[in-house]
Amino acid sequence: MNKKIILADKSGFCFGVKRAVDITVDQKKSADAKLYTLGPLIHNNDVIHRLKEKGIDQIDEDDLETLEPKDTIIIRSHGVTLNVIGNIEKSGSKMVNATCPFVTKIQKIAEKYHDLGYQIIIVGDENHPEVVGINGWCNNSAIITKDGSNLSDLPAKVCVVAQTTERLFNFEKVVDIVSKKCEEVLTFNTICSATKERQESADEVSKQVDLMIVIGGKHSSNSKKLFDICRTNCENTIFIENSLELPTEAFDKEDVKTIGITAGASTPDWIIQDVIEKIK
Ligand code: SF4
Structure with a gap:
């Protein structure tokens, strides 16, 4: 078929x-x-x-x-x-x-507002190299949070930025918490449009398919987020790094008529094409 x-x-x-x-x-x-x-x-x-x-x-x-x-x-x-x-x-x-250049922009924001006396808050993953790097532009003084649950004893002036691959929901949640606690709040939604576009596109496709394939590196945070989004819409979602990891039994099933594919921002075209060829 x-x-x-x-x-x-x-x-x-x-x-x-x-x-x-x-x-x-x-x-x-x-x-x-x-x-x-x-x-x-x-x-x-x-x-x-x-x-x-x-x-x-x-x-x-x-x-x-x-x-x-x-x-x-x-x-x-x-x-x-x-x-x-x-x-x-x-x-x-x-x-x-x-x-x-989008990451450079966040580094400059962190540097500028730290120098102006603001507490920098980064919404993101504290172990991600991008976040570690940004923190290094404000003297490693940033508060790093995923969902705002660790935000207590904040100073009056804060400046909130986001890891480029963060989900908008998390950023907005933190902004909401901080706005209720601090007098002066500067917010920079630094989530990259490439991430948002990939997330929206994956969301749309995964709602229409019987099997969803997410292609990305095992350490790629943006790929993992794509997987989470797709999994919410399609329980039958798999995460692979390349065509060698494609489990043929997953798409051989009768009830799998439509297959969706998305790939993280660090997946080159030739790997995506390889997967499509193997399915065909
Ligand atoms: S996702 Fe890509 S374009 Fe967006 S900030 Fe990261 S490296 Fe730059």
């Missing part, structure tokens, strides 16, 4: 991730010295593997002192703290900053 496949309109590589990958590949073409990315460039093992094949390796923050002045280091789209930038500068190696 022919199955219908619906690919979410907005899925796969976002602007910032594509930009970071393009910058890295371009640098490799022009760099004759060693090229490193600071941590994994994106949350996608297949892409990391391909970069490695091109001779682009990863380096950890703890190993920055091993860099040689002739090496080049790429800062990924999530961005880093001011401290890390200082450490790279000390090493004397060339730094190429591929931080997504």
Whole structure:
């Protein structure tokens, strides 16, 4: 029986991730010295593997002192703290900053309003590198919250920003709590439209299908959020990293007539196409 496949309109590589990958590949073409990315460039093992094949390796923050002045280091789209930038500068190696411009904007907000005496509140995941990086622009003084439940003893002046991949519901919830507790509240909805578009598109498709497939890296927070959204609409939702993880028995079933597909912002087109081909 022919199955219908619906690919979410907005899925796969976002602007910032594509930009970071393009910058890295371009640098490799022009760099004759060693090229490193600071941590994994994106949350996608297949892409990391391909970069490695091109001779682009990863380096950890703890190993920055091993860099040689002739090496080049790429800062990924999530961005880093001011401290890390200082450490790279000390090493004397060339730094190429591929931080997504939307993340740079949040870093600048955190820096500016921290300097103006506001308590910075970040709505997001405290362990996510983007959030760790933003916090580093306000002297690691931000209060990080997911749902506002840890917000007590707040000062009079606060400034609220969001991790770019955060859900609007959480941001609004925190703004609501803070507005009742503080005298002066500045709010910046810094949720990226790429995230919102992917979430809305996944939501729409997952309401129409018998099986929903979310493609993304296991450590990709935006992919995990897509999975949560799809799962609410379609119990039969699976999360895979690439076509090798596709369980054929899931779409072989008679009652699975329509299959929806979406992919996180760190999933390249070739992986999405690979999955579609395998289903076909
Ligand atoms: S999701 Fe948005 S903020 Fe994050 S890298 Fe992509 S475009 Fe930039």
